[in-house]
Amino acid sequence: MNAPIIWIVFPALVAFLLFTIRNQRALSIIGGTLTALLALAAQFIPIEEAFKLGTLSIKIDSSMAVLGRVLQIRPTEGSLLAIIYGVTALWFFGAEASKTAPRIVPFGLLITTLMVASIAVEPFLFAALFIELAVLLAVPLLTNINHPPGHGVVRFLIYQTLAMPFILFSGWLLSGVEASPGDIALATQSASILGLGFAFLLAIFPFYNWIPMLMEETPPFIVGFLLWIIPTITLIFGAGFLDRYSWLRTSPQLATTLQYTGLLMIVTGGLWAATQRHLGRIMAYSSIAETGFSILALSLDPRIGIPILFLLIPARALGLAVWSLALTVIKDQAESLRFNAVRGMLRNIPFASTALILASLSTSAFPLLAGFPARLALWENLSHVSLTAALWLGIGIIGLLISSFRTMAVLSMAEEYTSWELSEDWLQSIMLGLGMIGLFILGLFPQFIQYFLADLPAMFDHLGR
């Protein structure tokens, strides 16, 4: 038995079987339980170490050969797999409440396995191919065959597909730079092509216009899942480039570029979010700013930046899950997600409205909530590097906070004497309630998640050491 079969091949096979099930609850429970078990196994079962199970002695190999190349899940990557599958379980358990289980569970599981394969493939450069396959699978997940696709889906497909050639090609050029480090022209060319590839993949300014479009056109819960998994795995893939190529890692220009890019995303995301009048578009711009926070973390000294990058992942996952589920519930009750259509809905759907506000505040670095500890650490360490950059980060965060308070004001602006009622069903209320508790737990006790995050930097050979 080997690790890629357990965490890639087996869940992919189950995902195909899940296409035959149409029952929302069954899909949600099977998908959620399976991914939760995979997460637990990844965290607690050692790879490349013999262990006893009753009378049996079992050893899980880390690698599997595929067409002359290798899929390898190293022992140090167990915690990362636990987080990926754990967060996927979160989404699958919430799928029934969002009424999207028949789509998100089978497609989501396949996408997750492809993303795990992208982390496992050797040489790591080929990850771009697996990410592209996941993107192709995301298209039927996002669209319904009975409704014409919007422009957002088409742009998503174009931008994400264009990323793959750039990244593969830059990988080949980077190995040339390694062979002749003095060739500055080649280094510049390869870094530019690599940057362009990641700009497409991470939806960096100005290639992010598909995100707000998607949030208007498609179910928020599904977009939320994609806005979590694609950037998260891409960022880890990107960090892999820094880990692999020492000249790239030590380049001062790269740190500056990452800093400017991250700030550009945070500031534009924050300011655009502050001016929107559509709840979905606010979430879209906030998620763009979220990616900006992660890129900014990569610009710091890796010994500080990499732990912050990993600390941002659970907060982003929980925030987006709660936010997108709340938006789905609101969308079911309101004509649209525009401000004039959702005015005063706090009294009709209190759980969803409160969850939406809390998730939005968490992204805006509001104290006591999940997003706060990582953003505080980021802000503090950025101020040691550049006070101007810290000021711009503050401007972006103010933009996000304005969008949160505007959302809160609109949702609570009910007509006088409107009575309170609970329009959410019991499952939606429980899922949203648990999500809100989770946002507070991660905000109040960030050390709780350190159990999973502490060993993650070990997955890199050089970064974070």
Place this chain on the structure above:
Amino acid sequence: MTVLSWFAVILITITSVGLLLARDWRWLIIFLSAQYFGMLILTLVHWPLGMASVKVVAGWMSAAILGMTRSGLPRENKSEKQSILPRGRMFRLFASGIVILVVATATPRVDAVMADAGYAVTTGGLILVGMGLLHLGVTDHVMRVTIGLMTVLSGFEILYATVEGSILVAALLAVINLGLALVGSYLLIASNAEIEEQEL
């Protein structure tokens, strides 16, 4: 092989310009299939026939998927004709000319970076990338977007074949081509759903 390679470059130029100018979907499929044949010839410069044929087989299957889907749709979608802006063929021909000119000037520099790729291979690859990007820039129709993406990927695959001979990469790129065609077909059917509904 050199003469054959240049023949493939001419074929690719004709098909990629044809893809941009053609309005009938049948011509699009014919040009796309011919383009994959040109791609096969250029890939053969660096790859053995067995591996290179994977690309042409995957490409032809993709073209067949798109063609069969389009032929199954009830009638011509109005947006299909309106999707290319500006609509003038002369404009698109002129834009193609600019792309070819840019490729001609960039080829020596790119070829210097590529390890022994050869002028014909580099030119063919760059023409496809350039024309594919031009195609993506002037249309938002699903079938044309899919063909544009497949054209860009074909150009990239020609160039990448000169530096990477991995079977896994060849297999994954073939799967991506087929996947792109399937996704394009899916979106094409979805785009037509409203028209069918109105007709009913």
